[in-house]
Amino acid sequence: MANCPALFIGASASHQGKTTVTAALARHHTRQGRRVRIFKTGPDFLDPMILERACGSPVYSLHLWMVGLEACRAMLSAAAKEADLILIEGVMGLFDGTPSSADLAAAFNVPVLAVIGAHGMAQTFGALAFGLARYRPDVPFHGVLANRVASARHAQMLAEAIPEGLRYCGHFSNADDIALPERHLGLTQAREVADLDARLDRAADAIAATTLADLPPLVRFDDDITLSEPPRLLDGLHIAIARDAAFSFIYPANVDLLKASGASVSYFSPLADEPVPAHVDALYLPGGYPELHAATLASNACTRASIREHIARNRAVVAECGGMLYLLDALTDVEGNRHSMLSALPGDATMQRRLSRLAMQRVDTAHGPLTGHTFHYSTLKTSMQPFTTATHATTGAQGEALYRHGAITATYMHAYWPSNPAAMAALFRGEAL
Template structure:
């Protein structure tokens, strides 16, 4: 069985600095010449962009439900055979959600480093650390790191509050200037942070002063592989919109398209680029079209080429922000309405309040397709759903999936490796 040093970075809650710490560890060890593989727990597009920049390799999702136990096992085994260090960033608080970060750490016996934002806290830090370490006996616990520490005296109080038997790994200071900027969906995209590499280097310098500068213990992973998917897209040419407006893409989804025989290219609607003329199918992923709505509305070349693609009854798969781009209009947060492509009837409106956040499952003719939804817009459309997803744990009604001609559009971000046959049907323009 492959063995590799591994650490799971969890936290007491969201916004404690998990991504900053994971990125700091990745950059620190990569600077030592080590091959670092980083994974992110659950559905996320933004954190992996930062982590990929820190370690230099694509960051894949692990999730016992969305990705599946067998696929998680195979990805970790592959990483353990190739890497010098495996890092897994958790999601939310360590025990939040079903399945939780703790469930994932326990499933693969990866020791947990708990990151606790210590601002506004002193001796209570020890109680929180104790609770995280002892709440479940099946979760291996490595130690605790204090983040956003105000002063040397503050750091001393935190260290003294740790109960006997718990490892205190040190602290990161507010003065380190390493916090990552955020916006409404989470962290700012990596390509939009001009100082990102300098920030990551400062974070790596800071983590090197803690006990985490050394490699964690080796973990034994079960040797596992997955069968290659059937070549259901042999010869198909797929063009993917990819820029800062359309960037919410799982690396595993693109891997699957290629493994099923498709050739994949990218184009930028923000740069007014057309997809290749011989494209069989377009993929318009989610992202931040609302932040670039005026540019998208005025870029005539991309607009004309996509409308021509649709007029030729070629396939389009659009998720979340990609779907908004296809609508008649998109109203921004200030109330300004902008014309979009107008190939799907409907109008979307951005709002400051979260519209929906949930794990999703879509029951198709090919079986279950998993994914998630996370958006701040609402949709007014006369289109009727072809299918409706359900909440992954409660079974409540979830996102609609719309079909018009050979366009499939939905708010749901699907994880295609959960059902390759359903993914292939999407790109062949077939009904699910």
């Protein structure tokens, strides 16, 4: 067994400050010269960008369903061998979802720090802390941190409200100026927050004034768990990935799998009007924020021509969510402005201010199930007929459509490719699923 200090950062609900606290812990302990490895619970692209900036290392997803128990165990085992501290950021409220953040913390016996946004409350803070700590005896509990505290007197009332036997770890003040900006899909991307490092340093300073300045308790992780190497099903293939502020929703584990499967990987920026690299065999257009950059994307002729040439050569394209929107005839933003896209797929997408769909999804393929999730604010009108449809992870209800148009495979679903390397390889070889 490998022993490593570890802490699970959960909360009473979404928007309580989990990412801010996790990033603060990472930056504080990194400044102390410690090697910090961070994981994010569930499907998320935005929080890991912030957390990677805080600790200097890629942030991988852990989820008992999407990633799988054994893969989670193997990643934690590897991290425990090299890190001085492991941090796991939860998702939503601690007990929300199936499986929940609490399920993950319990599975690996990682103690939970509960973050509670204390604005607008006083003694009720103690009741929430007590409930989170005692709701499930199998979930180890480290303590509670108050966020968005208004004053020294407010902090004192919160501390006094904590029942005996629970640890009060301190607070973050409204005056700390460390909150991270958000937009419709979650936090703003790390590269777009001009003063991000200053915010992280201020957050680390705030952590230094709490009991969390010291390392949390040691956790015992399996040290003999490794995942088998994937078959080299992409040997010799060159895959180009669109990557910039418009196309950034990319799991590090997905890119790792491409490389481990034998592919060479290169990147290009549609926003910078860069062409698809020469001699590529397949193209990956991930999700992101094309709606925020639709006018620029519509006018970038070099990228447009190179993608169309790639498609004309009948070479594989895998397009997810925002990447699919880029291939359509047009994209209409929330102000009602219609922007011409690549017209590689028939159809129009329209952005709306309300969430269209959020769910864990799976696709049953000839190679077995491929897991992932969907999260989007747009609606699609298309003449294309799906060749298959994903299903909801827990209810089995119909999920996102998957379309095949020539050598293009397109869907709103963001797939977690390590859940099925053979299905991933089929996508990039342009084969049927």
